[in-house]
Amino acid sequence: MPSNFRETTLAVWGVSYTVRTEMEGRVQTEAQLEAAHTRNVKAKLTEAYGTKKAAKAAAVRRAAKKKPTGAIWNGYRYIYHEKEGEKEARRIERRAFTAPVNRYAGMRRPLPKVTYTFPEIPESVREFYEEIPPQEIVIREKEPVMARREIRIRTCDACAKKGVEKEAAGLINIMGDEYDMCDEHGERFRGYFADLLKSTPDTAAA
Known part of the structure; x- marks a missing residue:
């Protein structure tokens, strides 16, 4: 059930105030x-x-001028303490009441609906997308x-029998047995076989 009045209790500098507003005169609706x-409330x-x-x-100025009991203060520390109190008092005098601002009011608002058909992207969200051109697939x-x-x-x-490694220059094949020979050994074995198979009177008769 709606009430026909509003009442708020305030506390400023340790003093409580009660502000009451009733529905009368020009104030006839809830909004009014x-x-x-x-x-x-703002005026109060x-x-x-x-x-x-x-x-x-x-009160701040009086407290700044009063030396704390039981403390030994030299002149410099006392003047510094008094100056700091004067600065704080001037800040209080310059301070003005400002209405509080709710920083989270905008955060409670629902997000706007995003409706679009792919691949068409609206301007409002286009900056969040990166367009990648189509690339040819190479196999x-x-x-x-x-x-x-x-x-x-x-x-x-x-x-090799003598422990020497020398590149072979030819091949000797004797009844299927093959032997790699260098130039020197090839000439030597060729002469040996030539002398061995030279025709003699005995071999010719045989």
């Missing part, structure tokens, strides 16, 4: 009652703050693996 009561806050402001500043075939080719250097078998 809320607006009138808000104006009355401004008045109470301004009235007690001078008394609060005077790369795997290159065939080349066969390994092993290169071997043939060495002389006769030199």
